[in-house]
Amino acid sequence: MIYFGNLRIPAKNYLPFRRRNSAMVKEKKIRREIENLRDRIRRHDRKYYVDARPEITDYEYDQLMRKLLRLEKAHPQFITPHSPTQRVGGEPLAEFTTIDHLKPMLSIDNVYSNEELKEFTARLGRLLGDETLRDVGYVTELKIDGVAVNLMYEMGVFKWGATRGDGNRGDDVTANLKTIRNIPLQLEQPGDRIPSLEVRGEVYLENEDFQALNTEREETGEPQFANPRNATAGSLKLLNPRLTAKRRLKFTAHSIGHYEGVEINSHMDCLNTFRKLGIPVSPHNSLCHGLEEVYTYCEEWRTRRTGLPYEADGIVIKVNSFDQRKILGATSKAPRWMVAYKYPPEQAVTRVQKIALQVGKTGTITPVAHLEPVHLAGTTVSRATLHNFDEMERKDIRVNDYVVVQKAGEIIPQVVKVIKEKRTGEAKIFKLPKTCPECGAEVSRGEEEVYLRCHNPLCPAQAKRRIQYFASRKAMDIEGLGPAVIEQLVDNGLLKDYADVYYLKPDDMSGLERMAEKSSQNLIEAINNSKSRDLDRLICALGIQHVGSRSAEVLAEHFSSIDELAGASAEALEDIKEVGPVMAGSIVKFFSDPHTTSIMKKLMEAGVNTRSLGAKKTVEKSAIAGLAFVVTGTLEKYTRSEAEDLIKRMGGRTSSSVSKKTDYLLAGEVPGSKLDKARKLGVKVVTEAEFERLISPS
Ligand SMILES: [Zn+2]
Structure with a gap:
């Protein structure tokens, strides 16, 4: 009642x-x-x-x-x-906090030869007593060159994860680890929940993803990573998990830390348990009986590892039985029951014949070493990247020096070091260029910039790179417009910028080398077809510094046309989660350049699509365009983030706190302190109904 x-x-x-x-x-x-x-x-x-x-x-x-x-x-x-x-990926962090591992993460001792490996097993024999030695089983695993992490599961749910740190405590990188797709956020366990389980393993990048990342970084003017391990470490330490989510990191489990509520007596038990729980484990692990089998495994993978999609620099050999491990114990630094057999890196020694300069599409000038051809890891190598001049100076690489080159997940090898003992009087220090090697314009380097840059907008070398990029597969995707064709068209004065591509006539191509009539027709057709590409491709193709293909997709989601993007203020751009101040500044600078204006005009007049082809509707020139909103309290029709999205789609901006710059406070039920602040500052307060009237087209 x-x-x-x-x-x-x-x-x-x-x-x-x-x-x-x-x-x-x-x-x-x-x-x-x-x-x-x-x-x-x-x-x-x-x-x-x-x-x-x-x-x-x-x-x-x-x-x-x-x-x-x-x-x-x-x-x-x-x-x-x-x-x-x-x-x-969740919200960006201000900094990393540290987390204590329940059980310390010890390091591994290394051995470099079969002799040393034999000594390792002999020591085990002495510690265990001779009879037991014959029964020692070893598990052999590939040593993936990544970053060691510790994952904590409580009642089958991923709670936190940390880097190894000093072995006792590491950085809390939980938010970033959650973005790694093969790390289960919840374990598969049909029976009783395991109260507590520490899973240790390696986070790594496959070679292909590493190369793609470096290419993207070169395009956006960021320094490249030296190897996949550095790239992985850098990705795990990003404060914005959304960026980590884009890096395609992977995880493989290789050992167990603290655990409760599950019976595990050997390493093979542990790996099988992991498999059952849905935790990724390498398929190449093997149980070996006796030293001979271990040797065979190490020998087999010495060459086989080059066919792996990731870098493996050695083999980890572990005593299988947990009882035996207990007897063996650990030194203060590393367990006595485990050792890493390291392969020597694939390196070769050769001489630097000359150092050449390469001009990128944004004018970046990078040094490339031309080498006396040398055999390395199955290929003949005659060039090596020096990344940038800082790298070159730090390693003190001079022309005529003998250097050690090495491959690290890359097709192009890098120079590891100079063999100073072999340096003669002929070694010449390479002087930093004062002018662009292609156009002769002065070059300079901005503050905090890694690259030396040619700033001449008419530099033909840059034009070539920009047109190449414009026509590339991830941009406008114009088949047949490759580097060799572009080279000739620019040298013959037929192309000055990428907009000129749309004004080429069949006759222009007839004089070119290796260009048959048929293929020039095909090229014209490919060029015409590219006019209808979607907005994200065009944004990418423009070659704005710091804007790669992924950022272009983000921008195309927020703006419905090039005009709209060109008209956006740095502030409006920074309101987009994925856009930082550097990218925002670069976009504004690009569109305020008169050179850009004339290129855009040419593109539009040629009939190139500059609008989003998606179904996404954006109301242009809405009443709230450019106005700043704060949303608070509970709304009836929208969640707060839906309301914020709507405001952004209508051209407004949103922020999480009320300030003098706020134009409107959209207040739902139980608005709290923001309402008080808005009243104090004289900010206009609107209800949901008033807001809807505001945005509805009159
Ligand atoms: Zn130049």
């Missing part, structure tokens, strides 16, 4: 109660649907990332993920930290 003064109503007839009940049933249903979706996505993640045997297409997977995202957005109360949607 419900009492309203004298009035009595049976509870089942009281409307608010009935509503609440049906709402509860509905909530339960949605929750079940969300959990069901998460289970399915998790299963497919495992099939794809751990077992490498996907059961559904990428498209079907995307549909599942989209559905989950939609439901979670509408019902944020059901979002959990281990939902697959949380992999996209």
Whole structure:
């Protein structure tokens, strides 16, 4: 019974109660649907990332993920930290805190020869007693050249993860580790939950992803990483997990730390348990009996490892039995039951014939060493990248020096060091260029810049690189317009910038070397076809410094046309999560350049599409364009982030705190302190209904 003064109503007839009940049933249903979706996505993640045997297409997977995202957005109360949607990366951190490992992460001693390996096993024999020695089983594993991390699972859920640090405590990189797709956020355990489990392993980048990352960095003017391990370490230490999420890091488990509630007696037990729980383990691990089998494994992988998609610089050899490990114990630094057999890196010695200069599309000038051809890891090498002049000076590389070259996940090798003992009087220090080797314009280096740069907008070398980039597969994708053709067209004065591409006539091509009539026709057709590419490709193709293909996609999501992007202020650009002040500044600078204006005009007049082809609607010149909003309290029709997205789509800006610069406070129910502050500062406050009137087209 419900009492309203004298009035009595049976509870089942009281409307608010009935509503609440049906709402509860509905909530339960949605929750079940969300959990069901998460289970399915998790299963497919495992099939794809751990077992490498996907059961559904990428498209079907995307549909599942989209559905989950939609439901979670509408019902944020059901979002959990281990939902697959949380992999996209959370909010940026101000700094890393440290975390104590439950069990210390010790380092490994290295051996470099079969002799040293024999000494290692002999020492084990002395410590264990001779009879037991014959029964020592060793597990051999590839030593992946990555970054060691410790993952903590509580009741089957990924709680935190840290770098090795000093062995006792490391940096809390949980948010970044969550973005690694093959690290399970929830373990697969049908039976009792394991209360606590520390999983140790290696985070790494495959060679192909490493190269793609370096290419992207060169394009955007950022310094390149020397090897996949450095790139991995750098990626794990990014404060913005959204950026880490783009790096395609991978994880492989190789050992166990603290654990409770699970019985494990040997390393093979441990690896099998990991497999059952859905934790990725290398398929190349092997149980060896006796030293001979260990030798054979090490010998086999000495050459086989070059065929792996990642760098493996040695073999880790571990005593299998945990009982034997207990007897053997550890020194203060490393366990006595484990050793790393390191392969010598594939290096070669050769002489630097000359140092040449290369001009990039944004005018970056980089040194390249021309070498006396030498055989290295299956190929003949005659060039090596020196990355930039700082690198060259730090390593003190001179013309005619003998140098050690090495491959590190790259096709182009790098110079490791100079053999100073072999240096003669002929060694010449390479002087930094004062002018561009191609156009003769003065070069300079900005503060905090790694690269020396030619600033001449008409530099033909830059024009060539820019046109190459414009026509490349990830930009406008013009087949047949490759480096050799561009070279000739620029040298013959037919192309000065990439907009000129659309004004080429078949006759222009007839005089070119190795260009048949048929292929010049095909080229004209390919050029015409490229006019209808979507906005993100065009933004990428423009070659704005610091804007690579991924940033271009982000920008194309926020702006519906080139005009709109060109008109955006640095402030509006920085409001986009993925855009930092450097990129924003670079975009504004690019579009304020009169040279850009004339190129844009040429592109548009040629009929190149400059608008988004997606279904995404943006209301142009809306009443709130350019105005700053803060959203607070609970709204009826939107979640707060939906309201913010809407404001941005309408051309407004949003911020999380009220200041003098705020134009409107959109206040829902229970607005809290922001309302007080807005009133104090005289900021206009609108209700949801007033807001809707504001944005509706009049
Ligand atoms: Zn130049």
